[in-house]
Amino acid sequence: MSLGRRSVVTLAAAVLLLGGCGGGGQEAGAGAGAKVTVEWWNIVTTEPLKSIWAEKVKEYQALHPGVVIKNVPIENEAYKARLTTLNQSGKTPDIFTTWGGGVLKQQVDAGLAKDVSDEVAPWIGTMTPASLQAYQFDGRTYAVPADIGMVGFWYNKALFAKAGITAPPTTWSGLLDDVGKLKAAGVTPIALAGKEKWPGHYYWAYLAMRIAGLDALEQAAADHEFGGPGFVEAGRRLKELVDLAPFQKGFLGASYNTPDGQAATMGNGKAAMELMGQWAPVVQKEAGKDLGDDLGFFPFPAVDGGKGLVTDAFGGGGGYAVGQDAPAEAVDFLKFLSQAGNHREAVASGAVLPVVKGAEDAVKDPNLAVVARTLASATGFQLYLDQAYPPAVGQEVNDSVAELIAGRKTPEQVAQAITATAKSE
Incomplete structure (x- = not known):
């Protein structure tokens, strides 16, 4: 899985009590020849990236004998809890993992995350525009991307062929037609982890992007208003799909990566499609089987008459923010990790x-x-809505869309509920 898809940090109740941290400087007790220490909290606890990052720390320190990079890998869930508690004390590590969006904006507004715009200006142009968007607010940059991914449809080519489908759909109406063809051939069209809610929000979010456009999503967040026709229409189009009963039996109680969940259903060849991020093939293999050459990928289709572009992508990734009191060496280390050769090594590893x-x-x-x-060629990029927006709003998106998919809310009620939560924030 990507560096942090399911990693919506909240600045909420503390679960751990930590001592002081953040604000790099001289090592305790050191004299005139003291080294600068940069504390780096990250969630890279698995191979191959764990070893790659450890090696990059050694290489950087060899090039900069006066700097110590204190590499602190922390398991994902433990990291979220520890960082939340530390943030409540008004501190951060010198460098820390971020997923951008609403949580990073809260940290910026609280004076915890540093504006690094001027420091990264000479080299930030080497980054792809899509990868930067989650970490920039009002034209300023507050983190450096390290990974990116997008959601799209993963499909089983053999099951498509069984249903007489010769090419993936490029329009929403075409997708609905293919759902009918798959059902007629005795194939479950789509696997969905209804119990976990977040996979369902992908459909509504993408439809809102394709119908209303990225500007409308941004404006809705600013105005706290999701009741516009584009958002209601997104719900109506999703209901069109739901009314076709495209999902596997028992999908409302299904998890994502359990032996009988969404990924396993797809990996075991029991469904033709799933709408999921770039980590999908790995999780399919872990929870079920490897589809091998039968697995394909296609972007979320266009919606006829919609304002959004089919080349606009929806997803997330991971990056590194810098604490307000961090030394200059913190940004310099991020520059080092972002150098083409170092980044290509991480990419080549598959991490x-x-x-x-x-x-x-x-x-x-x-x-x-x-x-x-x-x-790389995306015309625009939208961060997962449960990360792009303040945590309560993101949760309401997940909850309300899940209710729509379950048949318990109308498209209008979904838009109204999200708006009500946004206005209460």
């Missing part, structure tokens, strides 16, 4: 997708290469 321009050819997996090329 991340490119955020540096021109690194797409380092992706070895053919399906991920399609994702990487799509992202």
Whole structure:
């Protein structure tokens, strides 16, 4: 899975009590020759990236004998809890993992995350525009991307062929037609983890993007108003799909990566499609089987008459923010990690997708290469709504869309509920 898809941090109740942290400086007790220490909290606890980052720390320290990079990998959920508690004390590590969007904006507004715009200006142009969007507010940059991904349809080519479908759909109406063809051939069209809610929000979010456009999503967040016709229409189009009963039996109680969940249903060849991020093939294999050459990928289709572009992507990734009191060496280390050679090494390992321009050819997996090329040419990028918006609003999106899919809310009620939560924030 990507560096942090399911990592919506909240600045809420503390669960751990930590001592002071953040604000790099001289090592305690050191004299005139003291080294600068940069504390780096990250969630890279698995291979191959864990070893790659450890090696990059050694290389950087060899090039900069006066600097110590204190590499602190922390498991994802533990990281969220520890960072939340630390933020409540008004502190941060010198460098820390971020997923951008609403949570990073809260940290910026609280004076915790540093505006690094001027420091990164000489080299930030090497980054792809899509990878930067989650970390920029009002034209200023507050984090450096390290990974990116996008949501799209993963499909089983053999099951498509069984239903007589010769090419993936490029329009929403075409997708609905293909759902009918798959059902007629005795194939479950789509796998969905209804119990976990977040996979369902992908449909509504993408439809809102395709119908209302990215500008409308941004304006809705600013105005706290999601009742416009584009958002209601997104719900209506999603209901069109739901009314076709396209999902596997028992989908409302299904999790994502359990043996009987969404990923396993797809990986075991029991459904023809799933709408999921770039990590989908790995989780399919872990929870079920490897579809191998039968697995393909296509972007979310266009909606006839919609204002959004089919080349606009929806997804997320991971990056690194800098604490307000961090030394200059913190940004310099991020510059080092972002150098083309170092980033290509991480990409070639399969651990991340490119955020540096021109690194797409380092992706070895053919399906991920399609994702990487799509992202590199994306005309716009929308962060997951449950990360882009304040946490309460993101949760309401997940909850209300889940209710629509379950048949318990209308498209109008979904828009009204999200608006009400946004206005209460």
